[in-house]
Amino acid sequence: MRILCLPYTPTLSHVSRLLVVARALRDRGHEVLFAGSGPDTKSHFIEEEGFATLPFYQIDPKDLFGRIRDGKMRFVAEDELEKMILSDREIYREVNPDLVLSDGRFSSMISAGIEKIAHAAIVNVSSTEYRALPYVPFFERLPEKLARRLDPLNLWLEMQLFDTVANAFKKWSKKHSLAKTVTATNCLTGNDLTLMADIEDYFPTRHLPFDYHYVGPLTWQKGVPLPDWWPPQTAGKSLIYITMGTTWVGGSFENLYNLVRDQGLAAIITTGGQLKDAAARGLKTVPGEVYLEEFIAGEEAMKVCDLVVCHGGNGTIYQALEQGRPIIGIPTIPDQDFNMRRVEALGLGIKVAPADLEKNPQQLFAAIRRVLDTPSYREKALAFSKKLQGLNPAEKAADLIEHQFSRKAP
Structure with a gap:
């Protein structure tokens, strides 16, 4: 398969998890490319791993994280989302991928749906509508047992509020009659496969559908040589x-x-x-x-x-x-x-x-x-x-991708 990876490259976290899975897929003979090259990004880590990278539009992290830190639920402007979708589609036409694999690219679910390209995503459980724990604990001041009983209501309220305020995603879904409605809550997940980089003991889920899978933490090790002073000397201090x-x-x-x-x-x-x-x-x-x-x-x-x-x-x-x-x-x-x-x-x-x-x-x-x-x-x-111990998340992710998509590739 030809697999196009779409990370949010200004942050290393969204690059590193894709790199772990991309290496496993490349080792199995798949062609893997990345988008997201450019200054002030972490794309050099991708290139150092030997993957080709292409430029595309990304929101300035100062703007994006500034809004998020300020508690603004409308974290992306409508014109920014449109630019992202158009940029995605231009790359699809250039690369002609069999599969789009994203991490932190909240336009990819829409763009892949419009172009009818298979789409998988790597996410945290917290970025899914199936999380069992509230993202914003409205009832945290109540006694613990009562607050836990109200978790389903808390989850419904926070998702309804988020999706209503940040409604640009639903507008695009309606405009293009997408098979799966994209919302602010689920915009980082996959149209066809969602790989959750968590374990259930850490972040539980509820009512999980068949195309959502725990794969475990996708931790990436950069090949940094140990510094000359290694190992650290502490003289008995912590x-x-x-x-x-x-x-x-x-x-x-x-x-x-x-x-x-x-x-x-x-x-x-x-x-x-x-x-x-x-x-x-x-x-x-x-x-x-x-x-x-x-x-x-x-x-x-x-x-x-x-x-x-x-x-x-x-x-x-x-x-x-x-x-x-x-x-x-x-x-x-x-x-x-x-x-x-x-x-x-x-x-x-x-x-x-x-x-x-x-x-x-x-x-x-x-x-x-x-x-x-x-x-x-x-x-x-x-x-x-x-x-x-013994989870091997990258190989599990690669197995799930091959099982879901290899039989569909031409």
Whole structure:
């Protein structure tokens, strides 16, 4: 098959999961291409893996994430969605794919439906209409048992509200009489196959249809050589791994760096390419105290640390849990907040609100001390890691894609 991958390339999370599956499909003899090349994207990671990339229109992440962080349900303007759909269709005509495989491209369900091209998508359970847990907990102030009984009502209300406000998707569905109605709630899912990069113990679902499948966390390892200072020396101090992804907004690496040194901890801090002037600010590796890198082999850092501080992204959470490491999350968008509520509910870590951190940075280190001094966090994380062993998510995803689509390809 000729498979066209459509990620949202300004963020590494939507690139990395597709890369994991694309490698598995390429190894099976399929032709795999990507869209999303261009400056200020993470497309160079795609090219370094040997895949061809093509340009197409993408919304500026400052605009997109700015709206999301501001709580605007109409996260995409109608003219932006139209540009995305037109750009998708131009690439389809150029590439003539047998299958479109998307991750974070919320126009692809519409564009593939219009062109009648087979379409699969990689998503978090939180981005489906079949999630069993509310995205916005309207009733969280009620007693726990009562709030859980009201979850079905909560889910119905939040989806109705979201789909009504961000109604551009329904308009396109009606305009082109699409076989499956696209909404703001389901716009990241697949027309023909949806691959959920979660496990049910972490994010449960309800009434799941036959074409939705759990595949497990699709964690990607960038081939970054270990730095010259490896392994980190800690002189008996607890080692914290601080990684805020590639789109952290509202936080200060400089503050984190200085606070780590003041608190007598040892830390590995990765900036994800977001701090270009570290040396000019006097931020550098200080052996035994703080190790500063743009990127690092995340799996190796997880193995040697005592806990992980992150933004609450799905991929980072699963990476930490695979190694049995508890988590402190500083979420800045609703998806991350949703993830961290689940982490807290399972006893795997603590959420620190960015606003609280800004008012009092010491709150982060109070949370770190609490996690380090409470054995149950580490014990539960180690127990959860056993649920993630032997899943082989990339191969499962490739199996499902071949089973669903290979027989349909010419």
